[in-house]
Amino acid sequence: MTLPASIGMTADGGEPGPVIEVAGLTKRYGEVEAVRGIDLTVARGETFGFLGPNGAGKTTTIKILCTLASATSGTATVAGYDAAAQRDEVRRNIGLVFQDTTLDSYLTAEQNLRFHAELYGVPKAAVLPRMRQVLDMVGLWDRKDSLVSTFSGGMQRRLEIARGLLHAPHVLFLDEPTVGLDPQTRSSIWAYINELKQREDITIFLTTHYMDEAEHCDRIAIIDHGKIVAMDTPEALKASVGKDRVQIQTADDATAITAIASTFGIDAAMHEGAVTFSVASGEQFVPRLFAELGVPIRAVSVSRPSLDDVFMSYTGKTIRDAEASSSDAMRQMAARFRGRH
């Protein structure tokens, strides 16, 4: 038996080029402008993350890409098809995992997958092996005959990921894939997603408001108030915020501070009992430090700016502040609404 050369792709897949292309996308719900002009491209095989607080326009954008909503203006192309004009073609080529469960809890895991296979027209002979493969991947093959209503939240999410992959889509959309799950389950979901990236030729587009999850992405777009405020690799975004923080402990701190100023032209100061300064690429700077400082160094620590710092520097607030203010606004709106009656 020969193994297929091109894996998990239809015959038309295979050409390089962007898998998702979005230009000038806007979406208006009455007075509210949920998405205010978004441009982005996602390359084949990339894991692309949409990072932003709740209400920033992440879910609206994903809905437009998945053909569930129409854009007010702008274009969106997914897997080479227009998300507005070629809905069925787009739908055939994408897998979806929503924030809220979309499983039928009265059916078994296998019945849910069979339902999906039939709706997506998966060739009959491929259904069983493919079902076994995706269920194995998320560790649920031995539970295939159990009713979904007996599954925990984490198991349901895993089953949904398996179902989203059943028809071998080119793009997998994950809308807040770990929201509402405990930290341990969240990390196991990420283990499955990372394994999936290894195994399948697939582009992943996900939204999240967890900073640590965005770290798993090849590239991130930070979205705030319906606009992309920054887009790059997590590393580059963090580098753009500036500098790593270096802390050293030396035999003679005062001399070290003077030497750093004279040798490298960097201002250092004592913080938390250590000589502390900021520098662009901390890791590359440390060897020079050892070679040229002239003061014996006992310990070094280099810390990177976090994505929290990145979010803060582009939006002027932390993601938690942003969420608090959006839920405040909701409360105010609700209060006004109640006041009217």
Add this chain to the structure above:
Amino acid sequence: MATQTITPAAESALVESIRVAVPEHGLRHDLRAVSIVWRRELIRFRTDRLRAVTALVQPVLFLFILGTGLSSLAGRGMPGNLDFKTFIYPGVLAMSVLFTAIFSAGSIVWDREFGFLREILVAPVSRASIVIGKCLGGATIATFQGVIFLALAGFAHVPYDPVLLVTLVGELLLLAFTLTAFGVMMAARITQFQAFMALTQMLVMPLFFLSGALYPLSGLPGWLAVLTRIDPLTYVVGPMREAVFSHLNIPVAEQHLLAPGLTWAGWPVPQWLSLGIVAAMGLGMMGIAIAQFRRTE
């Protein structure tokens, strides 16, 4: 069309994945969608036995409690010493599919509230195939429900004649289809299950009472005669009663008295037209439901 290469599960443990090419849109794909939506209804009906039992309660109450009680009053005056239970049996049989058909359509509202509807609506299949599958599924399980009640025919002195049984099942299927289509049409617009239940409760009893299930449709006051002719259930209960009576040993004159046949302002409506009206209504409402599900956000 689809190309496919299957690797055994053992080999798939490699980095390789099963090659799946989802076919272009076509009639065969749509039929598979119709079939799976239909099968899901059957699976859920089979696993939810309690529902089948509870759906039987109301018709059984009507037939045995109301039927027996009223026959002590009406029995002496009934032409040909006919048991009142026999008279109301066709109508109560229609009722036995009424709830099941409309509630099976109501599961759309339930699915919407619990998210599963989204899984269906993002699939690359036509809305029509989903609605058709749903209508056929609801029609099938409601007919099953009717068949369970049909097993009790002997208690109402209705003979288990094969021709009669086949006729009744066919008419039940038609009625169940139309009622499901009606329910699906309503469910397309209603977002809360409770609202759907309330609406159903409000509509089901008038439909039943106006259908002539409990009384003959001749000699009614004008306003009531008009209302009974608007009720779609009337157009099935009439033919079902005629089918039952034609298999009983009653003189023709009394048959005409009890099952006078439907008339529009004195013009006798033929059975084929009566059933044709029901089918046309079902198809029409299904068409409206498809149009409603086609609209996107």
